[in-house]
Amino acid sequence: MHAIKNNWWKIAGIALVVYVIAGGLLFEVPDLPVLRESIRNIYFHVGMWFGMIFILFMSVVFSLRYLARSRPEDDLRALAAVKVGLLFGLLGLLTGMLWARFTWGDYWVNDPKLNGAAVGMLIYLAYIVLRSSLEDPEKRARLAAVYSVFAFVLFFVFIMILPRTASVSIHPGVDGNPALATGDLAPEMRWVFYPAMLGWFIMSWWLYRLFYRMSRIEIKIREIRENQNNQI
Amino acid sequence: MEWRSKFAIGGVVLYLVSTVFITYLAFDGRIALQTWNALFWLIILFASMHAIMKSFIQESENRQLYYYMLASGKEVIVSKILYNSLLMVVLSLTGLLLFIAFMGNPLQTLTVFLINMLLGVVGFAVVLTLISAIASKAKNNFTLMAVLGFPLVLPLLLLLIRVSNAGLAGAPLAEAATDMLIILLLIFIAFTLSMVLFPYIWRE
Numbered sequence: 364m365h366a367i368k369n370n371w372w373k374i375a376g377i378a379l380v381v382y383v384i385a386g387g388l389l390f391e392v393p394d395l396p397v398l399r400e401s402i403r404n405i406y407f408h409v410g411m412w413f414g415m416i417f418i419l420f421m422s423v424v425f426s427l428r429y430l431a432r433s434r435p436e437d438d439l440r441a442l443a444a445v446k447v448g449l450l451f452g453l454l455g456l457l458t459g460m461l462w463a464r465f466t467w468g469d470y471w472v473n474d475p476k477l478n479g480a481a482v483g484m485l486i487y488l489a490y491i492v493l494r495s496s497l498e499d500p501e502k503r504a505r506l507a508a509v510y511s512v513f514a515f516v517l518f519f520v521f522i523m524i525l526p527r528t529a530s531v532s533i534h535p536g537v538d539g540n541p542a543l544a545t546g547d548l549a550p551e552m553r554w555v556f557y558p559a560m561l562g563w564f565i566m567s568w569w570l571y572r573l574f575y576r577m578s579r580i581e582i583k584i585r586e587i588r589e590n591q592n593n594q595i
Numbered sequence: 596m597e598w599r600s601k602f603a604i605g606g607v608v609l610y611l612v613s614t615v616f617i618t619y620l621a622f623d624g625r626i627a628l629q630t631w632n633a634l635f636w637l638i639i640l641f642a643s644m645h646a647i648m649k650s651f652i653q654e655s656e657n658r659q660l661y662y663y664m665l666a667s668g669k670e671v672i673v674s675k676i677l678y679n680s681l682l683m684v685v686l687s688l689t690g691l692l693l694f695i696a697f698m699g700n701p702l703q704t705l706t707v708f709l710i711n712m713l714l715g716v717v718g719f720a721v722v723l724t725l726i727s728a729i730a731s732k733a734k735n736n737f738t739l740m741a742v743l744g745f746p747l748v749l750p751l752l753l754l755l756i757r758v759s760n761a762g763l764a765g766a767p768l769a770e771a772a773t774d775m776l777i778i779l780l781l782i783f784i785a786f787t788l789s790m791v792l793f794p795y796i797w798r799e
Contacts, residue, residue: 430795478753485746492742496733506729509792513725514747516788520781521750 373569379562408462409556410563411455412480418567419448419487423515426508436579438504441511442494443574447567449487456480479522486514604682607646611690614638619697626698628763635694636715636756639687640748643716646686647679647723648740651731668794676724676789683716707762707771714775715755718782722747725789728796754778 422444429437459480463469471477493510497503618634626634691712723744730740758774 430792479750482746482749485749489742489746493729493733493739496739502732505795506732509725509795510729510743513785513788513792516784517722517747517750517781520784 372565376562376565376569379558380566407559408455408458410559411451411458413560414563414567415448415451415455415483417564418444418451418571419515421568421571422448423512426511429504429508430512433501433505435500435504438508439578439582440571440575441508443578444571445487445490445511446574447571449484449491450570451563451567452480452484452487456484479518482521483518486518490514604646607642607649607686608689610645611638611642611686612693614641615690615693615697622698629760631698632756632760632763634698635690636752636759638694639690639712639716640719640752642686642690643683643719643723644741644744646682647720647727648730648737650675650679650724651727668797669790671797672724672728672789672793675728676721676786679720679724680717683720684713687712687716707767708759711755711758711762711771711775711778714778714782715751715759718751718755718778718785719748721782721785721789722751725785725793725796728793732796751778751781754781 422441425437425441425444428434429441459477460471463471463477490507490511494503494507497506615638618638622630622634723740726744726747727740730736730743733739754774754777758771758778761771
């Protein structure tokens with residue numbers, strides 16, 4: 364009983380994602396020109412980006428908390444969240460590229476939104492590089508947190524403002540958040556779309572917790588080894 | 596206090612001259628508008644990277660300790676940003692003159708292009724100063740500076756290139772006003788963030 368009580372949200376997440384995969388692939392979708400059946404990708408592609416933004420936002424929250432309280436756990440949490448964010452971002456890029464191939468005819472087009480996505484990936488890869496080039500854990504945590512906050516705010520401004528002012532963008536969602544505006548999505552698709560978003564949020568949170576606990580266990584193991592070496 | 600490393604500035608100016616000269620030789624002086632624009636911004640971007648990188652990395656530990664006793668973190672970052680902005684304004688004007696001298700002057704109206712350029716280099720200075728402070732604390736900081744800096748400067752650069760393309764084509768100031776406002780907003784945000792975040796890097 365205890366396990367179910369604590370882990371109900373994971374079960375809910377699995378159920379939602381299974382439902383989304385089944386429903387997303389099987390349910391009726393409107394037959395639109397050009398898009399055709401590829402519209403089903405919306406449940407996965409958009410879900411990946413929402414999940415990424417959500418988990419990166421959490422990462423910045425942890426970074427800020429680290430700067431405020433200087434507790435090493437917060438740094439580990441921020442790092443774990445960035446890793447999940449990168450994974451989701453990569454999947455978002457892949458699903459997006461596949462979609463672009465079938466609707467726009469090419470894997471990559473020069474478009475403000477796509478460039479924004481690429482910049483985001485570069486920023487967080489740079490974050491990983493920054494971490495690996497610093498050895499002192501306390502210093503590493505502090506500098507990484509500063510960079511993460513600085514970069515995230517600029518990145519956010521970039522993806523929120525720039526695509527809206529650009530004169531041409533073939534990526535949908537120029538005036539608002541794609542697929543959230545009520546007129547955008549066919550009613551039968553909402554039955555899958557909203558659960559999909561929730562499901563991917565839960566998945567990203569769960570993955571983040573796994574990464575975080577893995578890194579804590581690694582640190583524990585290292586400490587134990589060092590203690591053993593000292594005793595010998 | 597920055598005048599002490601005068602040779603560093605000389606180095607950047609020389610860098611500007613030689614890159615402009617190389618592009619001149621490579622392109623034989625006949626290039627299209629867009630190429631002119633792209634080359635100009637590339638040169639300015641790399642020059643600013645070089646110039647701003649120096650602001651923290653080249654200082655010895657002892658001198659940093661000395662500043663630490665004299666001024667608070669906020670004062671240090673603000674003065675560094677102001678200095679770097681000034682330096683970049685001077686450098687970009689020199690760069691523009693050189694570029695016009697070697698590559699010809701396609702500018703029909705100077706105002707839009709000039710305002711945009713000045714805004715842009717101040718933007719580079721604001722964003723890159725904090726990055727240079729971060730990079731200076733790490734090993735192999737020259738690579739790190741580029742890795743950390745480029746993705747953050749890229750959005751700014753895209754905007755700048757767009758505006759200056761419009762400026763080259765002779766667009767009136769009003770047309771470019773929104774983009775310039777966004778650039779200003781970016782500068783403002785980066786400046787405030789630097790002020791808030793820098794003390795965390797500084798205290799040690």
